[in-house]
Amino acid sequence: EALFFGEFRESNQSEVTLEDVTVEGMRIILNIVYYNQLFHDKTIKIVLKLADRFGMQNLLAEAENYIQRYSGLGLHQKFFLADRFHLPLLLDDCMTKLNTRKKIRELKKEDKFADVSASVKEELLDKSLKLKP
Numbered sequence: 368e369a370l371f372f373g374e375f376r377e378s379n380q381s382e383v384t385l386e387d388v389t390v391e392g393m394r395i396i397l398n399i400v401y402y403n404q405l406f407h408d409k410t411i412k413i414v415l416k417l418a419d420r421f422g423m424q425n426l427l428a429e430a431e432n433y434i435q436r437y438s439g440l441g442l443h444q445k446f447f448l449a450d451r452f453h454l455p456l457l458l459d460d461c462m463t464k465l466n467t468r469k470k471i472r473e474l475k476k477e478d479k480f481a482d483v484s485a486s487v488k489e490e491l492l493d494k495s496l497k498l499k500p
Contacts, residue, residue: 388417392413392417393417395413396413396417396423396426400426406430408438408439408440411433411434411440411448418430427452430454431456431457434448434449435457435460443474443477445457445460446474447477447479450487451482467498468498474491
């Protein structure tokens, strides 16, 4: 909406090039938005990336709900998606399930852990200190 109707130079152009967006990614998003296509674990990361990029808050919320309730993704995958795409309900759910120091240590061993936001790392440290050894 902002791109086409906002005060951007693109709003006056007849053609707009979207960098770093694949045809397949746009097809997935449009099928979900316009045809109520279901979410899938194999495409959820694409959905989150594009919904975040285009400010589609409702789609982000629906994707978050899907991941929490129906996804077969593992706890670590869910955690990293929740942090990267700022999905607070999913992050809270993951934090609840990270209920032992061992689970937190296993999470920290993942390569993706280096990219976790400082505030979430701080929350994990605080939680770890409160858990029994």
